[in-house]
Amino acid sequence: MFLRQFLLAVIGGSAGLIVSAGVFTVLISVGLIPRFAGKMHVACKVFVLEEMVIFGTLTGCFFSVFSEWGMVGNYVRTHKIFGNATEGVWNFAGMLIQLIFGLFAGIFVGCLALAIAEMLNTIPIFARRIGFRHGLGIAILAVALGKLVGSLIYFTQRVFMYGG
């Protein structure tokens, strides 16, 4: 029994090590965080950003691996953390958390998508092939709008029910 538990621990630990290396190699090689820091001129505080990357990943890992332990809303509602006002307060707080999470995760994923496209040189190659010198800004705006519309269609038309 002990040996089997030990084997499980070894498997889990090694999986975690390799997964983090893989996930972060992708993140580093698309060079997203340096870009944020460069654009906002906060390169001197790049340590803070790395800390946020680390804690963000660990938080995400907790909520997806231990999803039943991560039921914060359920816990708050059943234990009435804020007394009688719990329903109202938590409805508001929940909306706020959703707003913040959605907005920032959306920004990140949007940047990631275009950074990957750029890393694969699709945009420069495309621009060179069709010989276009001006209006790259409009093309990028079109890509952004396309992503916005696509995302809205995906969620409103419930594409996730049929796809994949």
Place this chain on the structure above:
Amino acid sequence: MSTNGATIYLKAEQNVEVQSKEVCVKDIGRLTCSDPHALAKAKSLRLWQFQEDACKRQVISILRVIEEIEKACPGVSVENLGETDVLVEWIDVDRHKGFLQWCKLSFVALISFFGTAFTIMAFHNDIGINDVFSKIYEMIMGMPGDGYGILELSYSVGLAVGIIVFFNHIGGRRITKDPTPIEVEMRIYEEDVNKALIATADREGESIDVS
């Protein structure tokens, strides 16, 4: 003035930030010379004056610098040991302080936090991590698992250790003296941006160069 024969060695930087509107030779790099008079004269030579409403970025070719120095101190020769084009940026306030800076930092920090939380959750969802774990548990223990166990825990610990080793620091303290991968990537990115800006300025004829 007996400046004959002296050589001014100049080591130009690729990118410099100036706080005053006037850009002098001493702002764009370091100089040394055996003749202190020629050195002082060359250092204080004015190269460019930023206008209030114009572009706050200017590329200066080292040829122009050499020309200016040779005009001001006849007889000296100038040798450049650094970059051949210098990108000068004028910043009117110290942008590394203040409330706005703090806002920007927290904005980027929030993106990094929620973005990476979302990506790892999407990744776990994609691979169906709980199914995989319960299958591994069943294979090894010979019976279906109940709730969360050592596998999930050790996976999370492994993930944390992996990231910390990868990023090379815990809570602001480095584990080894090496720069972290994001710091390395940051320098590469800065260099790429500088090169692109210099190349663009050269191509569009906006850099200050000898005619």
